[in-house]
Amino acid sequence: MSQETNAGRMYAGQPVEDRQRQRRARFLESGLTVFARDGYANSSVGAICKDAGLSSRQFYEEFTGRESLLLELYEQIDRESREAVAATIAERSDATAIEIIDAAVRAYIESIGRDPRKARVALVEVVGAGPKVEKFRLELRRAWGALLASAAEDAAMHGEIPPGDYEMRVLAIIGAVNYVVDAWSGSDPRPPLDDVIHVLRRIIMGAVTA
Numbered sequence: 001m002s003q004e005t006n007a008g009r010m011y012a013g014q015p016v017e018d019r020q021r022q023r024r025a026r027f028l029e030s031g032l033t034v035f036a037r038d039g040y041a042n043s044s045v046g047a048i049c050k051d052a053g054l055s056s057r058q059f060y061e062e063f064t065g066r067e068s069l070l071l072e073l074y075e076q077i078d079r080e081s082r083e084a085v086a087a088t089i090a091e092r093s094d095a096t097a098i099e100i101i102d103a104a105v106r107a108y109i110e111s112i113g114r115d116p117r118k119a120r121v122a123l124v125e126v127v128g129a130g131p132k133v134e135k136f137r138l139e140l141r142r143a144w145g146a147l148l149a150s151a152a153e154d155a156a157m158h159g160e161i162p163p164g165d166y167e168m169r170v171l172a173i174i175g176a177v178n179y180v181v182d183a184w185s186g187s188d189p190r191p192p193l194d195d196v197i198h199v200l201r202r203i204i205m206g207a208v209t210a
Helices: 014-036 045-052 056-062 065-089 097-113 116-125 129-156 167-185 193-210
Strands: none
Touching: 014 045, 014 056, 014 065, 014 116, 045 056, 045 065, 045 167, 056 116, 056 167, 065 116, 097 116, 097 129, 097 167, 097 193, 116 167, 167 193
């Protein structure tokens, strides 16, 4: 990936760094489309460039290959969804456990599930995409585990759920939630979101109160 500094340079009346950001955004958008449509294993740099309307030379100025593009997409999608959930939990510190669960699940689905491409890439295509991607996926899953375990511990302190070791429980929750969200995101027509939230609430409460 090119690390050249272009601050202050202009091209066709536009700062070069702005054009580079726009170009990178186009590759990310096209990567999202192609990975979701064709599957990561069956995708190609050529297909991504064709969708973006850019050249392979321009692609390799931004990314070292498909894997680096996938990693950046995955990090971006996961970060946005985790920040949405964390903010929702923080805003509802005085709410009941059920109210927090409903709001957090809604925030997660709104962030990652409304665009079926995001759900497909972040929940399906990253699995088995290679050792580097798998290592990163496990790191992000641990971050989710820490966030959810902390929320469960807070609920236990308020007497809403029994105290316990939530580490394994939240890992089970993550798997169940992601499976349901991926299925919902790709459905046509989609079931009502409130119905999905109700199902996931029951799964989550069952896991943390068992």
